[in-house]
Amino acid sequence: MVNNDDEAIAEARYARLTFNAPLSLSHADTLLTHLDLTPATSVVDLGCGWGELLLRAAASVPSDSAEVTATFTGVDTDVTVLARARREVASQGLSPGKVTFVEQPAAAWTWTGTGTTTQPSRAICIGSSHAFGNTSSMLTHLTNLLSHPPEEDGHSPTITRALIGEMFWEEAAHHPNNPRAKTARAQFEDPDSNEENQIPSLAGLVEMCRAAGWTVLHLSVADQREWDEFESAHRAGLREWALLNGGRSPTRAEEVRREQDERERGYLEGYRGLLGFAYLVLGR
Numbered sequence: 001m002v003n004n005d006d007e008a009i010a011e012a013r014y015a016r017l018t019f020n021a022p023l024s025l026s027h028a029d030t031l032l033t034h035l036d037l038t039p040a041t042s043v044v045d046l047g048c049g050w051g052e053l054l055l056r057a058a059a060s061v062p063s064d065s066a067e068v069t070a071t072f073t074g075v076d077t078d079v080t081v082l083a084r085a086r087r088e089v090a091s092q093g094l095s096p097g098k099v100t101f102v103e104q105p106a107a108a109w110t111w112t113g114t115g116t117t118t119q120p121s122r123a124i125c126i127g128s129s130h131a132f133g134n135t136s137s138m139l140t141h142l143t144n145l146l147s148h149p150p151e152e153d154g155h156s157p158t159i160t161r162a163l164i165g166e167m168f169w170e171e172a173a174h175h176p177n178n179p180r181a182k183t184a185r186a187q188f189e190d191p192d193s194n195e196e197n198q199i200p201s202l203a204g205l206v207e208m209c210r211a212a213g214w215t216v217l218h219l220s221v222a223d224q225r226e227w228d229e230f231e232s233a234h235r236a237g238l239r240e241w242a243l244l245n246g247g248r249s250p251t252r253a254e255e256v257r258r259e260q261d262e263r264e265r266g267y268l269e270g271y272r273g274l275l276g277f278a279y280l281v282l283g284r
């Protein structure tokens with residue numbers, strides 16, 4: 001049975017986050033620029049969360065012209081984050097025909113648009129490759145999903161683009177003299193899992209993209225400030241809930257506080273500075 005605290009905690013969990021990834025607003029704008037969006041390039045965001053990046057993509061494309069055939073579709077399995085996404089669509093006055101959020105496993109989503117809209121030639125998958133099993137499967141899935149964008153004069157070659165966000169290990173995470181390296185890796189990896197399910201190095205991640213037939217058009221990584229902002233914001237919503245509700249619901253508030261303190265220790269004593277997050281805009 002879901003009680004009021006459970007609902008409030010579910011709402012508070014992500015309340016202070018802009019993206020559910022270590023990403024600043026200026027970095028997000030740079031990534032969208034490299035996606036090269038036009039009024040004809042539809043975008044699908046697989047594992048979109050509350051769709052902040054997709055909403056920004058939609059806002060960057062004019063919507064008042066009859067030439068606009070682009071749609072923006074977010075896919076996720078978490079109903080709480082999708083509800084936040086749909087509230088944003090309404091509050092920003094975006095047309096529900098232009099921006100849609102679908103509750104569905106990402107791997108099962110297929111394009112069902114009509115003749116007045118274009119099939120996606122752009123995909124976003126940030127922090128969500130687990131929805132496809134692993135990074136390689138996600139990359140192959142994107143290859144099969146995206147169509148080439150409509151050619152303006154019927155002849156010019158076009159590029160499909162995918163923006164992915166993936167974890168990688170910094171070199172220091174494999175250094176035998178680094179006291180946190182073993183702890184950090186144990187937090188994210190099952191040592192018995194096969195190699196394709198392990199977190200790669202940055203060079204290894206780029207090789208995976210190439211092996212799946214993609215060309216890297218732009219590569220950037222989250223910096224330490226983006227990581228610290230992300231980690232802090234990940235805890236701030238729940239910590240604020242615990243501070244505000246300690247008098248009314250002391251046991252639950254204490255539980256939430258301890259859980260967040262434990263996660264913070266995991267970051268500071270484990271993966272801070274060792275786990276990287278890369279953003280790659282890929283083309284084919």
Ligand SMILES: C[S@@+](CC[C@H](N)C(=O)[O-])C[C@H]1O[C@@H](n2cnc3c(N)ncnc32)[C@H](O)[C@@H]1O
Binds near residue numbers: 130
């Ligand atoms: C780390 S979050 C990233 C969210 C978003 N891409 C962002 O950067 O803000 C991962 C997301 O994947 C979603 N997810 C997990 N399994 C999924 C699946 N099988 N299909 C679709 N979404 C899934 C989660 O609900 C969550 O919103």
